[in-house]
Amino acid sequence: MKEQMMKTSIELFGNKGFRSTSIQDIVEANGATKGTFYYYFKNKEGVLVQIHESFIDHLLNGQEQIMQNKQSTNHEKLYQIVETLIRNIRSNGNSAMVFFREMRHLSDEKTAAILPKRQLFQENIQKVIEDGILMNEFRQDLRTDMLSYAVLGIANWSYFWYEPDGEVKENELTDIYMSMIFKGIEGE
Amino acid sequence: MKEQMMKTSIELFGNKGFRSTSIQDIVEANGATKGTFYYYFKNKEGVLVQIHESFIDHLLNGQEQIMQNKQSTNHEKLYQIVETLIRNIRSNGNSAMVFFREMRHLSDEKTAAILPKRQLFQENIQKVIEDGILMNEFRQDLRTDMLSYAVLGIANWSYFWYEPDGEVKENELTDIYMSMIFKGIEGE
Amino acid sequence: MKEQMMKTSIELFGNKGFRSTSIQDIVEANGATKGTFYYYFKNKEGVLVQIHESFIDHLLNGQEQIMQNKQSTNHEKLYQIVETLIRNIRSNGNSAMVFFREMRHLSDEKTAAILPKRQLFQENIQKVIEDGILMNEFRQDLRTDMLSYAVLGIANWSYFWYEPDGEVKENELTDIYMSMIFKGIEGE
Amino acid sequence: MKEQMMKTSIELFGNKGFRSTSIQDIVEANGATKGTFYYYFKNKEGVLVQIHESFIDHLLNGQEQIMQNKQSTNHEKLYQIVETLIRNIRSNGNSAMVFFREMRHLSDEKTAAILPKRQLFQENIQKVIEDGILMNEFRQDLRTDMLSYAVLGIANWSYFWYEPDGEVKENELTDIYMSMIFKGIEGE
DNA sequence: GATGAATGAGAGTTCATTCAT
DNA sequence: AATGAATGAACTCTCATTCAT
Structure with a gap:
């Protein structure tokens, strides 16, 4: 899950940029919820x-x-x-x-x-x-x-x-x- | 004023990036207000x-x-x-x-x-x-x-x-x- | 408006406590929006x-x-x-x-x-x-x-x-x- | 453990207040995990x-x-x-x-x-x-x-x-x- | 007896934008 | 030419809680 989220993040950050990618974007692309993101990462910078x-x-x-x-x-x-x-x-x-x-x-x-x-x-x-x-x-x-x-x-x-x-x-x-x-x- | 705002924007966009620069940042650096910005530019993309x-x-x-x-x-x-x-x-x-x-x-x-x-x-x-x-x-x-x-x-x-x-x-x-x-x- | 918001805040903080009062609570009690709150106050502590x-x-x-x-x-x-x-x-x-x-x-x-x-x-x-x-x-x-x-x-x-x-x-x-x-x- | 958690809770509630103390705070102060908390108490109010x-x-x-x-x-x-x-x-x-x-x-x-x-x-x-x-x-x-x-x-x-x-x-x-x-x- | 993964609702906050003046 | 009040959508992040193990 964490692995998968990183992969998606790379894709999104690459295409739209870090600032223009929301955590919502990331978790939606993984069929997960925001809570899950913050379970694995301290914050967006993480x-x-x-x-x-x-x-x-x-x-x-x-x-x-x-x-x-x-x-x-x-x-x-x-x-x-x-x-x-x-x-x-x-x-x-x-x-x-x-x-x-x-x-x-x-x-x-x-x-x-x-x-x-x-x-x-x-x-x-x-x-x-x-x-x-x-x-x-x-x-x-x-x-x-x-x-x-x-x-x-x-x-x-x-x-x-x-x-x-x-x-x-x-x-x-x-x-x-x-x-x-x-x-x-x-x-x- | 418009000229000056563009100069400041270049500086700010260059240092912090487009998305991370707020219009507030731009006008503050020029001692102006948001209204003024929108008088000169259609929007941020402008x-x-x-x-x-x-x-x-x-x-x-x-x-x-x-x-x-x-x-x-x-x-x-x-x-x-x-x-x-x-x-x-x-x-x-x-x-x-x-x-x-x-x-x-x-x-x-x-x-x-x-x-x-x-x-x-x-x-x-x-x-x-x-x-x-x-x-x-x-x-x-x-x-x-x-x-x-x-x-x-x-x-x-x-x-x-x-x-x-x-x-x-x-x-x-x-x-x-x-x-x-x-x-x-x-x-x- | 600012005056009014402070009054409402006192009421709400008094009854429910600072932490348990949300900014949503405050602005709703004033028929305003969160944006307005942050126009007048730097943050909740403000x-x-x-x-x-x-x-x-x-x-x-x-x-x-x-x-x-x-x-x-x-x-x-x-x-x-x-x-x-x-x-x-x-x-x-x-x-x-x-x-x-x-x-x-x-x-x-x-x-x-x-x-x-x-x-x-x-x-x-x-x-x-x-x-x-x-x-x-x-x-x-x-x-x-x-x-x-x-x-x-x-x-x-x-x-x-x-x-x-x-x-x-x-x-x-x-x-x-x-x-x-x-x-x-x-x-x- | 339950006893100890109550003691820690008193300390934390006293210093930071009930609302500003998270269950995470409580269990961390005890080297335990959230699951453990919910084993001993029905919920935070408990x-x-x-x-x-x-x-x-x-x-x-x-x-x-x-x-x-x-x-x-x-x-x-x-x-x-x-x-x-x-x-x-x-x-x-x-x-x-x-x-x-x-x-x-x-x-x-x-x-x-x-x-x-x-x-x-x-x-x-x-x-x-x-x-x-x-x-x-x-x-x-x-x-x-x-x-x-x-x-x-x-x-x-x-x-x-x-x-x-x-x-x-x-x-x-x-x-x-x-x-x-x-x-x-x-x-x- | 205890854990860790996952959630979802809602929190505080930011910000581009509008508009009457 | 310029302002300041107001907005609302979206954002990052927190947290009490659940549940399979």
């Missing part, structure tokens, strides 16, 4: 917190596994991280939407718990680029922090337009993006 | 519409001027478009925030008026890339639609983290980004 | 605050006038203060009820504003007794603080049983009480 | 009834013993009744608070069972005064009903301010009060 936590934890987890693989180059790691992000759209599209757009509705206290994880995800990307520079996989003159944001921007922006069931498959999209990131759009 | 329209019109206008310059290469045009987007953060950071995040609160009717302009902006970027391919400025094998989204993602994502008053200036940031877009991060 | 303030201010005001009269003895002053308290029952019975029973529902902040006034009222009674001792109107061995509470207790307790429209009139009741307070119930 | 009954029964019992003593004068009896009331503050302060303030939350049916006992307590005081008059212990011109309320008022009001652990002990306070009641505050 669901939001859980959505944030499980999303970023899941994302960080995937990233961690990619990064710990000592066999793969940093080139490969960066590819895989972006791939993971994009793959997330199909299974967790709305989760991501909620994560990136509704964080401001968390109290300062809850934000303090989640923001560091969010930053860690970005810093990990930055680290992969830095390591790639050291290993001569990437150019020496890169501004790694800004570039990590660029990578994030490319991947995350796809949440707003990418249709997982459309013509272009996830791995194709990743290829297209990584080709640009690695080689640029100018010919040699 | 301000949002105006914010959207003036923002996208301004953006399209700048883009138009860049594109019509027959002297510049497509390489240069792409650079300038991104530069414009990023420059917009300093002067209109919250406007952009509102534009990209709060569009869902427009009625279908109003969306129908603004969405095409939004798409036009993206299509213009796509067109510059396409023209660049024709002119042999860019590689021949590019998927232009996806790449236009990537460019938008990079630029727009900066709204979430870029501090206009920080160490990196707007043109530096543009350089860093365009260097990646043009040449990629791998060495030659 | 009415309670106003009731408390106007009651104690009115009481202190009456007390002040009695005490400033340089013609009257302390014996007379004490009589008049009790008389005032008892007279208050007819006109403001429920106000007093609310004042003495519902103060705990005020926030700490509001309590801090009202409690000193309440104490002042008691201290003034104490002062009259003290002055009476100095002037040899009263016995020398009195514990003035405790006695002031006793006087308050006698008068205030009448709120719980005294029926203003019953057989015994206010001034008779005052006579009965003051006779006991001054002379005691033992014969000489 | 606890209140029991508190009222055990309090007034205990009080009446004490009063009865005082009154049946054929050795003591009415003067002594009155003293002892007040003493009992004041002594009750230390051991049962909150019980008394609840008894005098929360009776209105009992249903008509339950009120009908308790109100007579409450009145009996007052009538017994009245009777002691009446007997005292007959025995020439007290003045002949007393209005016994009103005076019994005055005695109750003095004693009960102490619930609102008397600190059992303060400087003045219970028997001192009784002495101070009874001195006023018997002799008045004027010198002879």
Whole structure:
């Protein structure tokens, strides 16, 4: 029941936004009553917190596994991280939407718990680029922090337009993006 | 007064979101009363519409001027478009925030008026890339639609983290980004 | 309207208690809507605050006038203060009820504003007794603080049983009480 | 467990009031769950009834013993009744608070069972005064009903301010009060 | 003897909106 | 051009209570 309510909440928050989704909306979508909602969650922010936590934890987890693989180059790691992000759209599209757009509705206290994880995800990307520079996989003159944001921007922006069931498959999209990131759009 | 109310609304919508900003908030920030608000705007959506329209019109206008310059290469045009987007953060950071995040609160009717302009902006970027391919400025094998989204993602994502008053200036940031877009991060 | 709502609130708080009176109760008794209530009062506590303030201010005001009269003895002053308290029952019975029973529902902040006034009222009674001792109107061995509470207790307790429209009139009741307070119930 | 829950309820009802105390509050303070509460009590009113009954029964019992003593004068009896009331503050302060303030939350049916006992307590005081008059212990011109309320008022009001652990002990306070009641505050 | 899941009625509150002035 | 009184619908949240286990 709690599980189910979270799923519905993600859907609704994703489509209508946190503020525009009422608890009535949530429970109606589950054939439950308001009382039940408050039995499982402290308040409306409570669901939001859980959505944030499980999303970023899941994302960080995937990233961690990619990064710990000592066999793969940093080139490969960066590819895989972006791939993971994009793959997330199909299974967790709305989760991501909620994560990136509704964080401001968390109290300062809850934000303090989640923001560091969010930053860690970005810093990990930055680290992969830095390591790639050291290993001569990437150019020496890169501004790694800004570039990590660029990578994030490319991947995350796809949440707003990418249709997982459309013509272009996830791995194709990743290829297209990584080709640009690695080689640029100018010919040699 | 109307002008001033719009400015305040942008600020508030940007910080707290459309739904979480009350008309009371807006008029209080202007030392006015609710009645005054409804004298100038039809309803709450009214301000949002105006914010959207003036923002996208301004953006399209700048883009138009860049594109019509027959002297510049497509390489240069792409650079300038991104530069414009990023420059917009300093002067209109919250406007952009509102534009990209709060569009869902427009009625279908109003969306129908603004969405095409939004798409036009993206299509213009796509067109510059396409023209660049024709002119042999860019590689021949590019998927232009996806790449236009990537460019938008990079630029727009900066709204979430870029501090206009920080160490990196707007043109530096543009350089860093365009260097990646043009040449990629791998060495030659 | 605001005035009227306060009156109704006093009635309802007096009969059913603060917590058991809903805002719906209040507005229904006034043929108004909840919105109107919140136009005039910040919240439910807001009415309670106003009731408390106007009651104690009115009481202190009456007390002040009695005490400033340089013609009257302390014996007379004490009589008049009790008389005032008892007279208050007819006109403001429920106000007093609310004042003495519902103060705990005020926030700490509001309590801090009202409690000193309440104490002042008691201290003034104490002062009259003290002055009476100095002037040899009263016995020398009195514990003035405790006695002031006793006087308050006698008068205030009448709120719980005294029926203003019953057989015994206010001034008779005052006579009965003051006779006991001054002379005691033992014969000489 | 039931005993313990009643104790906690008295504490909570006394501090926060009946309506403002939730069953959740009660069971949490006992490390139990709501289900347990409803195992022991029919409903929320159930606890209140029991508190009222055990309090007034205990009080009446004490009063009865005082009154049946054929050795003591009415003067002594009155003293002892007040003493009992004041002594009750230390051991049962909150019980008394609840008894005098929360009776209105009992249903008509339950009120009908308790109100007579409450009145009996007052009538017994009245009777002691009446007997005292007959025995020439007290003045002949007393209005016994009103005076019994005055005695109750003095004693009960102490619930609102008397600190059992303060400087003045219970028997001192009784002495101070009874001195006023018997002799008045004027010198002879 | 005790629990935890679920409820539903109603509580206090917010807020976009209207309208006479 | 601007206001202030009033509204009513919807919102978040609380809580006494039930019941299967």
